[in-house]
Amino acid sequence: MVMVRQLRWEAAGVVSVLLARPDGSPLPPWRPGAHVELLMPTGIVRQYSLCGSPDDLSAYRVAVRHLPASRGGSEYVHSFLRPGQPLRIRGPRDNFGFEPAESYLFLAGGIGITPILPMVRHAIDSGAKWELHYGGQNAVSMAFRDELAPHRDSVRLYPADRAGHIPLADLLNETAPGTVVYACGPEPMLDAVTDNGAHLPRGTVRMERFRPRTKAPMPNAPVEVVCKRSGRTVEVPAERSVLDALGDAGLPVRSSCREGVCGTCETRVLEGEPEHRDDILSEEEREKGDRMFICVSRARTPQLVLDI
Ligand SMILES: Cc1cc2nc3c(=O)[nH]c(=O)nc-3n(C[C@H](O)[C@H](O)[C@H](O)COP(=O)(O)OP(=O)(O)OC[C@H]3O[C@@H](n4cnc5c(N)ncnc54)[C@H](O)[C@@H]3O)c2cc1C
The missing domain is CATH 2.40.30.10 (Translation factors)
Known part of the structure; x- marks a missing residue:
């Protein structure tokens, strides 16, 4: 409390x-x-x-x-x-996975400035090279401008009504090797970051979404879930999430957003291939296949063995 x-x-x-x-x-x-x-x-x-x-x-x-x-x-x-x-x-x-680097490009849109602000402070304290490009609808809606004011040389503000949008294509095209990009903001901004940063080496662009991406509905197949620690097997029907089916069976599952953005239901995958539908894992993390968010994700194999 x-x-x-x-x-x-x-x-x-x-x-x-x-x-x-x-x-x-x-x-x-x-x-x-x-x-x-x-x-x-x-x-x-x-x-x-x-x-x-x-x-x-x-x-x-x-x-x-x-x-x-x-x-x-x-x-x-x-x-x-x-x-x-x-x-x-x-x-x-922590889903964002901030790691110390020598050079950072920070991109923030609207209230997406919140996770970026402590990263900026870390960059200042560590003496790293950094730039922040921070956009918002208008200047009065952009929080923490006062805290950023002393760092004028490294901060560019883009109140859209006067300065337009952050020039994401230019910034990402000019990103020097070794620079890590951290981005948080509304869906169109993060989609543009993904598109314009596609040429960069894997792991260069890291982002956090505050709400799920808009996605086309995907067909669901039933899956058998073996809960290794509990010694139980649960049949998850197509119309139930893995989380709900395990919860119905009385297994100890935790959840919060139920939309694949908060990470509370993270579960270790011991066998089988998850079909990731969350908005948290990077491509690399998805390929590893060693964890999944059971509120939204399902399976590519008929069976999953989970550490529950
Ligand atoms: C990891 C993480 C960190 C977050 N950090 C912050 C933060 O620092 N500050 C903050 O204000 N919020 C943050 N959020 C979002 C926050 O958790 C809530 O989703 C948000 O406050 C809306 O909740 P609500 O109940 O008021 O609205 P809801 O009833 O959940 O949503 C109302 C409507 O607005 C839409 N909506 C939800 N979020 C947004 C958004 N960001 N922009 C535009 N439309 C939206 C919904 O789809 C819905 O249609 C974060 C979310 C996540 C997953």
Whole structure:
């Protein structure tokens, strides 16, 4: 249990929230790119990237954009969360996989600045070469511009109403060998990063999606799942997810987003070939086939053996 220590207006539609333990004891460590889950008292669970400093474990900072069509996550934070309120959180969890490098190209769109901000700080502290290109609808909606202002030489802002979009094609074409690209933002931006970065060596472009990609529905086949640790075998019918079928059978599964973006249901694959439908794993990680997100992913083989 943590307590809301502070709520702060950061930009139009964006508030930051400082979360600390009531007794002031340190929170668990985290790496740039990690997120926590906020368990709203309404029962809704949502993920938010940590955007403070990993060196300060006295509090976690998250920043939340208010979505007009909210089913409750950002709406709760903006309309009901108050300083002093106790709140349950889970994590931190790290799906982004930030790794120290000598040169970085950071690309952020809108609220996608949140996981990028601690990466930028790491780059500054480590003396690495870095550039941040940060786009948003307009300047007033772009959070943390004040924190980035001292680094004018390395930061380019693109409020779309005045400066247009980030020139992704140019930037990715000019990316020097050895530079690692970290990107987070809305779907069209990340799709453009994928397309324009396709020529770069594998592993160069890493991104995090806050919501699942728009995908055409895929046909489902039934699969037999052997749960090695539990000594149980479960038949997963075509119309049920692996997660739901295992949960129905009373097996110990954990989940949160159920959309393949948060990573909570990550499961080790011992045998068989998963058919990955998540928006977390990179191509390399997919090919390894040693883990899968059972809320959305299925199987290419009639049987999977999982570490459950
Ligand atoms: C790993 C991870 C980290 C995240 N970090 C942050 C963060 O730092 N700050 C933050 O504000 N959010 C972040 N999110 C998104 C957040 O978890 C919620 O999805 C978001 O707050 C919307 O929740 P909601 O209940 O208000 O809206 P929902 O009811 O879930 O969504 C309302 C509508 O908006 C759409 N929608 C959902 N998310 C977005 C989006 N980002 N942009 C446009 N439309 C959207 C939905 O498809 C739906 O139609 C993160 C998500 C993940 C998976």
